[in-house]
Amino acid sequence: MSNVIENAGSYGASLAPTNGWCLNGVDPRTRLIAAFCFSMVVTALSSPTTLVAALGIAVVGAGWTGALTEQRWKRLIPINLLVLLLLGLLPLGGGATPVLSIGPITVAREGLVQAVLIGLKANAIVLGVLVLLARLEMASIGHALGTLGVPAKLTHLLLFTVRYLGVLQREYGRLRAAMKVRGFRPGVDWHTYRSFGYLVGMLLLRSVDRADRIVMAMKCRGFYDRFHPLDRAALTARDAWFTAIVLLVLAGLTVLEWA
Amino acid sequence: MKDGLVVLDEVSYSYNPDRPVLRRCCFQLDADERVGLLGTNGSGKTTVLKMIVGLLKPDSGRVRIFGKLCRTERDFREVRRRVGFLFQDSDDQLFCPTVAEDVAFGPLNMGKSREEARQIVSRTLSLLGLPRFEDRITYKLSGGEKRLVALAAVLAMQPEVLLLDEPTAGLDDAAAQRVVDVLEELPQAMVIATHDPRLLDSPVNRLLRLSGGRLVAESDGDGAIGHLQLQTKP
Amino acid sequence: MKDGLVVLDEVSYSYNPDRPVLRRCCFQLDADERVGLLGTNGSGKTTVLKMIVGLLKPDSGRVRIFGKLCRTERDFREVRRRVGFLFQDSDDQLFCPTVAEDVAFGPLNMGKSREEARQIVSRTLSLLGLPRFEDRITYKLSGGEKRLVALAAVLAMQPEVLLLDEPTAGLDDAAAQRVVDVLEELPQAMVIATHDPRLLDSPVNRLLRLSGGRLVAESDGDGAIGHLQLQTKP
Amino acid sequence: MHLHEAVLSDSPQGIGVLCLGAVGTLAGTALGLRAMDHEQVPRVALVSAVFFVVSLIHIPLGVTSIHLTLNGLVGLLLGWTAFPALLVALLLQAVLVGHGGLLALGFNTLAMALPAVAVFYLFQRMSESKHRSIHFFAGFTAGSSAILSSAFLISAALWVSGESFELAAKAVFLFHLAVAMIEGLVVGSTVVLLRQVCPERPFLTTPQGLQERM
Ligand SMILES: Nc1ncnc2c1ncn2[C@@H]1O[C@H](COP(=O)(O)OP(=O)(O)OP(=O)(O)O)[C@@H](O)[C@H]1O
Numbered sequence: 032m033s034n035v036i037e038n039a040g041s042y043g044a045s046l047a048p049t050n051g052w053c054l055n056g057v058d059p060r061t062r063l064i065a066a067f068c069f070s071m072v073v074t075a076l077s078s079p080t081t082l083v084a085a086l087g088i089a090v091v092g093a094g095w096t097g098a099l100t101e102q103r104w105k106r107l108i109p110i111n112l113l114v115l116l117l118l119g120l121l122p123l124g125g126g127a128t129p130v131l132s133i134g135p136i137t138v139a140r141e142g143l144v145q146a147v148l149i150g151l152k153a154n155a156i157v158l159g160v161l162v163l164l165a166r167l168e169m170a171s172i173g174h175a176l177g178t179l180g181v182p183a184k185l186t187h188l189l190l191f192t193v194r195y196l197g198v199l200q201r202e203y204g205r206l207r208a209a210m211k212v213r214g215f216r217p218g219v220d221w222h223t224y225r226s227f228g229y230l231v232g233m234l235l236l237r238s239v240d241r242a243d244r245i246v247m248a249m250k251c252r253g254f255y256d257r258f259h260p261l262d263r264a265a266l267t268a269r270d271a272w273f274t275a276i277v278l279l280v281l282a283g284l285t286v287l288e289w290a
Numbered sequence: 291m292k293d294g295l296v297v298l299d300e301v302s303y304s305y306n307p308d309r310p311v312l313r314r315c316c317f318q319l320d321a322d323e324r325v326g327l328l329g330t331n332g333s334g335k336t337t338v339l340k341m342i343v344g345l346l347k348p349d350s351g352r353v354r355i356f357g358k359l360c361r362t363e364r365d366f367r368e369v370r371r372r373v374g375f376l377f378q379d380s381d382d383q384l385f386c387p388t389v390a391e392d393v394a395f396g397p398l399n400m401g402k403s404r405e406e407a408r409q410i411v412s413r414t415l416s417l418l419g420l421p422r423f424e425d426r427i428t429y430k431l432s433g434g435e436k437r438l439v440a441l442a443a444v445l446a447m448q449p450e451v452l453l454l455d456e457p458t459a460g461l462d463d464a465a466a467q468r469v470v471d472v473l474e475e476l477p478q479a480m481v482i483a484t485h486d487p488r489l490l491d492s493p494v495n496r497l498l499r500l501s502g503g504r505l506v507a508e509s510d511g512d513g514a515i516g517h518l519q520l521q522t523k524p
Numbered sequence: 525m526k527d528g529l530v531v532l533d534e535v536s537y538s539y540n541p542d543r544p545v546l547r548r549c550c551f552q553l554d555a556d557e558r559v560g561l562l563g564t565n566g567s568g569k570t571t572v573l574k575m576i577v578g579l580l581k582p583d584s585g586r587v588r589i590f591g592k593l594c595r596t597e598r599d600f601r602e603v604r605r606r607v608g609f610l611f612q613d614s615d616d617q618l619f620c621p622t623v624a625e626d627v628a629f630g631p632l633n634m635g636k637s638r639e640e641a642r643q644i645v646s647r648t649l650s651l652l653g654l655p656r657f658e659d660r661i662t663y664k665l666s667g668g669e670k671r672l673v674a675l676a677a678v679l680a681m682q683p684e685v686l687l688l689d690e691p692t693a694g695l696d697d698a699a700a701q702r703v704v705d706v707l708e709e710l711p712q713a714m715v716i717a718t719h720d721p722r723l724l725d726s727p728v729n730r731l732l733r734l735s736g737g738r739l740v741a742e743s744d745g746d747g748a749i750g751h752l753q754l755q756t757k758p
Numbered sequence: 759m760h761l762h763e764a765v766l767s768d769s770p771q772g773i774g775v776l777c778l779g780a781v782g783t784l785a786g787t788a789l790g791l792r793a794m795d796h797e798q799v800p801r802v803a804l805v806s807a808v809f810f811v812v813s814l815i816h817i818p819l820g821v822t823s824i825h826l827t828l829n830g831l832v833g834l835l836l837g838w839t840a841f842p843a844l845l846v847a848l849l850l851q852a853v854l855v856g857h858g859g860l861l862a863l864g865f866n867t868l869a870m871a872l873p874a875v876a877v878f879y880l881f882q883r884m885s886e887s888k889h890r891s892i893h894f895f896a897g898f899t900a901g902s903s904a905i906l907s908s909a910f911l912i913s914a915a916l917w918v919s920g921e922s923f924e925l926a927a928k929a930v931f932l933f934h935l936a937v938a939m940i941e942g943l944v945v946g947s948t949v950v951l952l953r954q955v956c957p958e959r960p961f962l963t964t965p966q967g968l969q970e971r972m
């Protein structure tokens with residue numbers, strides 16, 4: 032956690048485009064739709080072979096595009112914690128073929144298989160999305176959503192949120208440092224929870240004041256009652272290539288599953 | 291009294307009734323003037339600037355801009371297109387994700403087409419010596435870059451008057467010098483609220499000090515700077 | 525070399541590899557010293573102070589506090605109870621709703637009971653001339669009051685050494701004078717990072733200047749202050 | 759605690775839950791967006807950003823630690839606008855941190871935002887009471903009941919999507935009993951601070967309240 036905060040606002044940075052990277056010229060809209068379709072198709076898969084194939088493709092993609100370098104592999108942690116939890120609990124849920132039984136606890140084969148399949152599927156999806164969206168700025172994702180028909184208020188909400196994440200993380204970091212130098216160590220007690228509550232409240236108060244200043248700044252630049260987007264570049268041949276490849280992969284997975 | 295570009299006529303203001311910030315404060319800005327606005331922290335410099343663009347409405351007194359009495363939000367909407375305001379904290383001002391969008395925000399609000407807006411953006415950025423900044427992400431700029439981009443966003447509206455709230459605060463020497471150089475080249479009438487002696491040397495040609503809620507003239511020219519420093523240190 | 529209260533031994537630090545802030549910087553603070561730390565904006569004054577309380581860990585070099593080598597977070601935990609740090613921006617330091625709670629925060633962290641904490645609060649507040657401030661809302665204090673309350677919060681931990689980061693920055697003359705008067709009365713050894721000539725007159729008895737990532741002695745006594753003022757005021 | 763589409767897609771019921779979530783979130787978001795005008799976008803965005811930043815804080819709980827959620831607080835502050843605010847924050851969590859998936863975004867948002875809106879109608883007036891002692895209580899109940907309801911919705915979704923998830927559903931819910939306690943204490947203190955610092959300011963209010971202040 033502390034290093035997430037110390038690298039204030041670095042989420043964007045770790046997604047920043049770098050030169051010579053193969054998905055660079057592909058439009059964020061195309062990539063977003065591809066990520067969505069990939070999630071859909073893999074979600075619908077159920078045979079072990081296809082899932083392994085999907086995961087394999089995602090891994091190859093990650094290797095090819097370098098999507099797992101830097102700190103991005105950390106994004107696989109939350110989902111795998113969930114999978115671990117299921118791996119622990121599903122086999123205990125009963126099933127036809129016990130593989131092990133200790134006293135009242137029976138470990139069932141079905142549950143074990145189910146958990147493993149979920150693990151494969153989850154990792155394939157997370158990794159695939161990571162590859163497809165890697166090094167996209169959150170800001171570009173916001174714009175992409177805007178041009179895909181998401182209401183302007185919602186995309187602006189997203190863009191403003193992204194814009195001020197770093198500012199807030201720095202504010203949070205400074206307040207936390209101030210608490211630290213006054214000897215604060217989180218523990219399991221009322222004092223700790225109250226202090227965190229105050230910290231959150233103070234962040235909110237400062238945020239509201241900042242939001243008011245932002246609105247003032249917007250008004251000073253002629254903002255009246257709506258946002259006018261500055262539109263983005265058109266789709267290119269690279270998008271066509273990219274779409275073709277993604278479609279091919281998805282078709283392959285579908286055929287493998289149902290043929 | 292000949293009307294200046296901006297006239298504050300005996301305006302009073304308080305955020306909090308028992309601590310008035312401005313008391314029957316008068317101010318006039320004429321064409322070609324570059325006024326330096328001095329004053330200790332909390333003396334009300336930002337308040338004066340906000341009053342001029344109608345972000346705060348005076349408790350009493352009148353605000354007259356470009357010869358027109360301004361009272362309502364509607365009056366000020368027109369004013370804000372012709373008076374550019376650079377905020378004290380650039381993070382409040384750069385709210386769009388990319389530099390191009392931020393700079394285009396004003397022109398688009400003024401009804402310019404996207405094409406025109408894009409041209410204005412590239413013209414303004416190159417004027418300030420920020421070429422190829424269009425697609426930079428605003429929250430990743432350094433402090434000095436943020437200041438210059440915020441200034442570009444203000445200039446993109448082609449304002450006739452500039453209000454600059456501490457344009458060099460929090461910048462290191464090199465960045466501050468860059469801002470000063472840019473300001474020197476600009477043709478507009480300006481009001482610059484500042485503590486910074488670097489600014490008083492050259493862009494500014496008239497000095498006012500805000501104290502006790504009123505504006506008083508500070509002796510002019512070279513003397514002013516000496517005087518300012520005398521005041522900083524008893 | 526006799527050990528001082530605080531010793532930095534050839535510490536280097538950079539936020540960004542191609543722009544080191546501290547380069548093999550040495551520093552020693554002895555009992556009864558009140559060191560003034562000078563340096564331009566961005567020269568690294570805040571960095572030095574943060575290093576002493578372990579908010580930043582040196583890239584190389586050693587930090588020795590109260591004669592003990594400090595490396596890990598655990599070492600510094602002990603240090604932070606005995607070294608009080610006043611932040612540059614009081615807004616970052618005050619996060620509780622009322623003054624009493626904020627001042628009591630440190631003592632409660634040190635394991636004091638609520639009753640003891642309450643006593644410490646009222647004692648500290650009256651020491652700083654802030655009686656009846658207990659129930660004031662921190663968010664609504666004026667700049668000067670915030671500074672003094674933040675100082676009270678630091679002093680409530682009864683530190684043996686004080687690190688003050690620009691204690692008078694952003695304050696008007698009256699508020700700054702009040703802070704100066706309070707500092708003069710305090711018995712602790714101190715390091716005061718500052719630009720403010722008002723502080724160098726009297727609380728400080730040794731001057732160091734941070735330049736090029738190293739600390740160099742500034743000529744002592746009256747001469748130093750004259751020198752500093754020469755620099756501020758031509 | 760966010761669910762992932764990989765977990766819910768195992769059965770038709772699970773897929774049904776995903777679709778239901780998407781539809782519900784769509785409707786809630788539409789309502790929330792209607793309640794928010796363009797000028798309020800920065801305020802709501804900053805609340806979302808606080809929610810995101812706070813959700814990264816580890817708070818110790820015995821031998822482990824938990825993350826704060828604070829959907830109850832967001833509900834108290836924003837009412838229906840909690841839907842778009844939480845949708846944005848959860849999208850960021852999915853893309854930047856890896857909590858939850860894109861397809862499960864609808865369900866996860868619904869599970870967070872529905873209790874938030876309920877809490878707004880139940881406790882918002884109480885949190886603005888004249889009596890100070892009530893503020894903490896209002897915040898505590900709002901914070902803990904919101905997270906408990908969210909945990910309940912998530913457990914229920916697990917439960918209906920397959921018998922084998924029964925144990926997992928129970929575990930999730932039981933774990934959140936402890937989390938709810940902490941959330942309650944934190945949100946209670948936050949409400950106390952907000953009310954104490956700005957009693958005159960309609961910050962803890964409906965978007966209409968926000969509007970009045972602008
Ligand atoms: N939103 C506000 N609510 C209440 N009081 C305020 C508000 N903004 C400013 N003040 C108070 O009004 C006074 C003047 O503030 P202003 O920001 O105009 O000062 P300033 O000269 O710009 O100071 P600085 O040099 O610190 O920017 C200060 O005492 C300040 O505390």
Ligand SMILES: Nc1ncnc2c1ncn2[C@@H]1O[C@H](COP(=O)(O)OP(=O)(O)OP(=O)(O)O)[C@@H](O)[C@H]1O
Nearest residue numbers: 539540545563564565566567568569570571572612
């Ligand atoms: N968190 C940070 N990340 C990156 N660079 C930083 C960070 N904090 C400070 N710096 C840089 O390190 C240098 C030293 O900063 P520091 O805050 O120590 O200076 P200072 O002497 O305290 O300046 P000031 O008088 O403005 O307070 C500056 O160039 C600053 O830009």
Ligand SMILES: [Mg+2]
Nearest residue numbers: 335336378455
């Ligand atoms: Mg100001």
Ligand SMILES: [Mg+2]
Nearest residue numbers: 569570612689
């Ligand atoms: Mg500093």
